[in-house]
Amino acid sequence: MTQHERQPGLSACFRHPERDTGIHCTRCERPICPDCMIDAAVGYQCPECVRQGAAENAATQPRTIAGGRLRTDTRLVTLCLIGVNLAVFVGLKASEYLGSGEFGLIRDFAMLGYAWAPGSPELIGAATGEWYRLLTSAFMHQAVFHIAFNMFALWFLGPNLEAALGRGRFLALYLISALAGSTASFALAAQNQFSLGASGAVFGLFGALAVLLRKLRYDMRPVLVLLAVNLVITFLPGLNIAWQAHLGGLVAGAAIAYGMVHAPRRNRTAYQVGVCAVVLLVLVGVCVARTLQLTS
Structure with a gap:
């Protein structure tokens, strides 16, 4: 099936334009096919949003004065x-x-x-x-x-x-x-x-x-x-x-x-x-x- 023959109600995966999908990333709302779907707390996210979220979490995680991870066991x-x-x-x-x-x-x-x-x-x-x-x-x-x-x-x-x-x-x-x-x-x-x-x-x-x-x-x-x-x-x-x-x-x-x-x-x-x-x-x-x- 080509892009011009897409079924009604479906969109092209933004990473694989040749694939139809009805699923959208819950974060960026872009359409994603089964190969791009990653389980999230609610729904699915695309790989780019998952990577971006991991980077944001790392950036906001408390760090030591030298940039190391804070640990409960410091010995x-x-x-x-x-x-x-x-x-x-x-x-x-x-x-x-x-x-x-x-x-x-x-x-x-x-x-x-x-x-x-x-x-x-x-x-x-x-x-x-x-x-x-x-x-x-x-x-x-x-x-x-x-x-x-x-x-x-x-x-x-x-x-x-x-x-x-x-x-x-x-x-x-x-x-x-x-x-x-x-x-x-x-x-x-x-x-x-x-x-x-x-x-x-x-x-x-x-x-x-x-x-x-x-x-x-x-x-x-x-x-x-x-x-x-x-x-x-x-x-x-x-x-x-x-x-x-x-x-x-x-x-x-x-x-x-x-x-x-x-x-x-x-x-x-x-x-x-x-x-x-x-x-x-x-x-x-x-x-x-x-x-x-x-x-x-």
Whole structure:
């Protein structure tokens, strides 16, 4: 049947002109054929109106200051990160107890720039292409006090930032801060020095919280005092703390948080992704430069 032979009382589907229909979209009132009909609360809607409605709902949905979705549970990602750190710690201790050697796992996955493997003629480290160490080292802890301090700090800082940024943005902040801490250790520490722990990521959260409080015009003194105390502890002699990771995470966390909370509302997500990408590109550039320096 052609358009000129249409049955009385029927219209042409606005998306398929060759099809007759007696159904109209309840929102825009345009005729729609069975292939274009989508169930609505009342009647049917066309695909365009359904997409437009979804976009309007997303635009009007309450958002965090950084554009993330508001959640009733603001501790989920924080708890997952704590769980991963604890699981790795238990794995390290179990490996030691079973006799397979805790140090073997540290040798293979902790942050190390470029060195001979203990008891082996093999060269190991990030400069040999083992760049995964930049991330795996951030989930490894040797001593009970070390993981206890970092997980307490993560529990103290995490839920507030997770609530303010949203889950995805908070996770990106944590992981990139961890990478920044490892990158700073790679670039500034001795090439044969092992380092491990979530301290770089935690200091990234400190930097992010300071930026967030500044944006919200809250009293920053408690956080600044706590941060100052931790920085003093970082540089105390005899504690053997990787200060490079702390400073690297702090700077990266502050930079990412600034980009997230100051992003323009228009194209906010794209802007935030761009900020994270720029920080990652800087980290890659530093790693490549350090690798060339060590291996040339």
